Amino acid sequence: MSQPELEARFHRLPNTARERVNAVLADAKIALKIRIGEFLADKEEIAEHAVTTAGRIGAKSGEISELTVIMPLKPGGAERLRKFFKLVGGNLAGAGEVGTLHNMRFVFLDDDTKLLFATAYDGEWDPYIDDFATKIPEMMDYLFSNVEGWPGIASPEVKDFITQYQIPAEAWFVAHPNLTVSGATRLKRQDATVQRFLTELN
Numbered sequence: 001m002s003q004p005e006l007e008a009r010f011h012r013l014p015n016t017a018r019e020r021v022n023a024v025l026a027d028a029k030i031a032l033k034i035r036i037g038e039f040l041a042d043k044e045e046i047a048e049h050a051v052t053t054a055g056r057i058g059a060k061s062g063e064i065s066e067l068t069v070i071m072p073l074k075p076g077g078a079e080r081l082r083k084f085f086k087l088v089g090g091n092l093a094g095a096g097e098v099g100t101l102h103n104m105r106f107v108f109l110d111d112d113t114k115l116l117f118a119t120a121y122d123g124e125w126d127p128y129i130d131d132f133a134t135k136i137p138e139m140m141d142y143l144f145s146n147v148e149g150w151p152g153i154a155s156p157e158v159k160d161f162i163t164q165y166q167i168p169a170e171a172w173f174v175a176h177p178n179l180t181v182s183g184a185t186r187l188k189r190q191d192a193t194v195q196r197f198l199t200e201l202n
Contacts, residue, residue, distance in 0.1 A: 013037040055124035062177025077146030078112035
């Protein structure tokens with residue numbers, strides 16, 4: 001698309017969207033202005049992917065929330081954790097017992113002195129931490145006992161400890177914000193049933 005055509009497409013956007021884009025993206029390329037302007041003009045898209053709060057801390061889109069913490073490690077903590085991660089092949093499948101957990105990852109930072117823990121989950125922040133405490137307490141305490149000052153997942157102080165190190169996302173996107181873990185599991189079962197029926201039919 002030529003530059004004049006791009007300019008014309010941008011000027012066809014609603015005035016409010018165009019003005020908001022120009023106020024923030026004055027130095028951006030016209031193609032980006034169009035993309036953002038069309039997004040701002042699409043009320044249905046905005047509503048579906050609206051970013052709200054996960055409760056105590058963190059961002060939420062639809063039913064899916066995020067949690068990111070960067071915590072100081074004890075001396076030797078990274079080495080101890082690496083041995084555990086190697087033992088399980090980097091696979092923390094047992095964490096699936098927390099039925100609202102979409103994903104979780106551990107990254108070592110600053111010459112193994114800090115641990116980044118990031119996860120996506122269904123619902124609100126407080127019930128999610130409660131799930132860790134009731135469903136996989138041994139795993140949580142083994143992993144996070146390598147963090148300086150870890151009070152224990154069952155401690156009344158653990159939530160304040162986590163929020164002390166949590167860094168809320170400034171932006172958060174989820175492709176399917178209303179597809180929960182239980183919903184995805186149900187769809188997977190339904191698909192398996194349909195595929196089995198089709199196989200038997202043939």
